[in-house]
Amino acid sequence: MRVRGIASPAARREPTPPPDRAALREPPTRPPDRAALRESPIPPPDTPPLPEPTWPPRTTPGPPLGLYVHVPFCVSRCPYCDFAVVAGAATRGPRNRIGAFLAALETELRLRADALDERFGPPGTPVRPALETCYLGGGTPSLLGPAAVERILRSIADRFGLAPWAEVSLEANPGPDERGDPLAWRQVGVTRLSFGGQSLDPAELRTLGRRHRPADVVAAVEAARRAGIGSVNVDLLYDVPGQTLASFAASLAAVIEAGADHVSCYALELGVGEVDGAASPDRATGEAVTPDRSAPGRGALVWRRRMRAGQDPDRAAAMYELAAERLAAAGYRGYELSNWARPGHESRHNLLYWARWPVEAVGPGAHAFDGAVRRWTTASLEAYLAALVPRDGRPPEPPPGGREVLDPATARAETWILGLRTERGLPAFAAEDAAAGEAVAWAMAAGLMEVTAGEPGTSDRRVRLTRRGRLLSNEVFVRFV
Numbered sequence: 001m002r003v004r005g006i007a008s009p010a011a012r013r014e015p016t017p018p019p020d021r022a023a024l025r026e027p028p029t030r031p032p033d034r035a036a037l038r039e040s041p042i043p044p045p046d047t048p049p050l051p052e053p054t055w056p057p058r059t060t061p062g063p064p065l066g067l068y069v070h071v072p073f074c075v076s077r078c079p080y081c082d083f084a085v086v087a088g089a090a091t092r093g094p095r096n097r098i099g100a101f102l103a104a105l106e107t108e109l110r111l112r113a114d115a116l117d118e119r120f121g122p123p124g125t126p127v128r129p130a131l132e133t134c135y136l137g138g139g140t141p142s143l144l145g146p147a148a149v150e151r152i153l154r155s156i157a158d159r160f161g162l163a164p165w166a167e168v169s170l171e172a173n174p175g176p177d178e179r180g181d182p183l184a185w186r187q188v189g190v191t192r193l194s195f196g197g198q199s200l201d202p203a204e205l206r207t208l209g210r211r212h213r214p215a216d217v218v219a220a221v222e223a224a225r226r227a228g229i230g231s232v233n234v235d236l237l238y239d240v241p242g243q244t245l246a247s248f249a250a251s252l253a254a255v256i257e258a259g260a261d262h263v264s265c266y267a268l269e270l271g272v273g274e275v276d277g278a279a280s281p282d283r284a285t286g287e288a289v290t291p292d293r294s295a296p297g298r299g300a301l302v303w304r305r306r307m308r309a310g311q312d313p314d315r316a317a318a319m320y321e322l323a324a325e326r327l328a329a330a331g332y333r334g335y336e337l338s339n340w341a342r343p344g345h346e347s348r349h350n351l352l353y354w355a356r357w358p359v360e361a362v363g364p365g366a367h368a369f370d371g372a373v374r375r376w377t378t379a380s381l382e383a384y385l386a387a388l389v390p391r392d393g394r395p396p397e398p399p400p401g402g403r404e405v406l407d408p409a410t411a412r413a414e415t416w417i418l419g420l421r422t423e424r425g426l427p428a429f430a431a432e433d434a435a436a437g438e439a440v441a442w443a444m445a446a447g448l449m450e451v452t453a454g455e456p457g458t459s460d461r462r463v464r465l466t467r468r469g470r471l472l473s474n475e476v477f478v479r480f481v
């Protein structure tokens with residue numbers, strides 16, 4: 001286990017001085033210097049290398065290196081969304097549930113931290129290093145506002161420890177009423193902003209039910225860069241009904257031109273198993289879907305069935321290849337199947353997942369992993385609140401949920417599949433894994449996997465997907481299950 005220092009809460013509250021706020025509000029008199037905007041920040045000298053998978057596969061529990069916070073609020077619900085989300089009156093207006101959620105979250109952070117203290121001792125020791133990453137996802141966590149996010153981050157730094165160089169990500173929608181002030185985000189400790197851009201084509205945004213305009217995505221990225229946010233990501237969707245190769249190329253070009261450091265491209269998935277309107281039970285509680293639960297409504301399911309007719313796997317493959325080509329030409333590395341970054345801007349938090357390092361998680365619908373057990377929490381916001389802020393005088397308790405102990409075969413399959421998602425892949429000696437021998441031999445013979453030569457002068461040979469293997473990754477992955 002790597003040893004990390006711990007940042008004091010005071011240190012976390014004193015970021016380097018931000019740029020002059022008044023100057024940022026002045027309309028620029030000339031276009032921003034995009035070349036300067038694209039310069040990578042110099043990482044602090046004690047920043048460790050990016051997380052890598054371990055081999056043999058991890059099967060024993062360890063303290064978390066990352067923490068995910070799920071914030072379930074959105075202004076409205078996009079019809080393709082399967083995340084644990086509440087919208088409308090729960091988010092805005094006199095009956096919103098944000099205050100109740102923040103109180104419950106504070107309690108859950110305390111309970112989870114107490115449990116970790118008991119298992120591994122206090123944070124900031126060799127046995128329990130401070131967190132390397134913290135990710136506020138959702139939902140739309142930017143709707144919480146900087147004061148609430150600062151309180152959450154302070155609690156996390158106090159109880160879990162946060163390394164001085166920790167990556168602190170916040171997801172935001174690009175619209176001006178949702179993204180918040182990037183300078184305020186930076187001042188409260190956010191180092192990375194991730195915008196749900198999805199497309200920069202007005203017709204596609206309408207199709208997807210998004211609230212923002214294409215220009216909002218560019219404005220959000222540029223404002224974040226001017227405010228000195230260390231890394232800025234934009235999510236894009238492809239295989240959107242009505243989308244063409246040309247319109248997808250234009251979205252990519254606009255995001256690159258705006259100066260994003262990181263681009264995630266995901267194929268639009270339209271919930272194939274749920275389009276008949278059969279409400280699936282909550283995975284954690286087994287309860288039928290309730291109005292507070294964020295399952296898509298019948299209207300969304302009908303919309304999905306209609307939209308699926310406009311999808312095309314061949315066009316989707318062409319779009320994926322286009323993304324790989326255009327982003328590589330612009331200096332981004334495809335460090336994971338769906339993720340491209342300029343050097344130094346890879347998502348450390350997501351690399352923890354792909355490398356199967358332990359990650360704690362709080363909030364409704366959140367999934368945690370300790371190296372041996374996966375634990376998940378109910379997606380029902382009301383069930384979450386009832387456990388953590390009981391109204392009948394009972395003491396708070398961890399929210400309902402489930403857990404799965406991973407057997408060695410599952411751990412091995414996960415290590416292969418998640419590791420092969422990354423450009424680095426796995427150490428070459430993993431290819432000698434007898435249990436995966438057939439899958440490895442098949443993928444090598446089909447030209448979908450390769451063993452790389454390694455950097456000159458090193459023995460760092462890797463086994464990974466080939467370019468063709470990245471396109472046909474699912475065919476490879478099923479052979480490891």
Ligand code: SF4
Binds near residue numbers: 077083138140
């Ligand atoms: S904004 Fe994002 S999280 Fe919210 S409903 Fe839309 S896709 Fe889901």
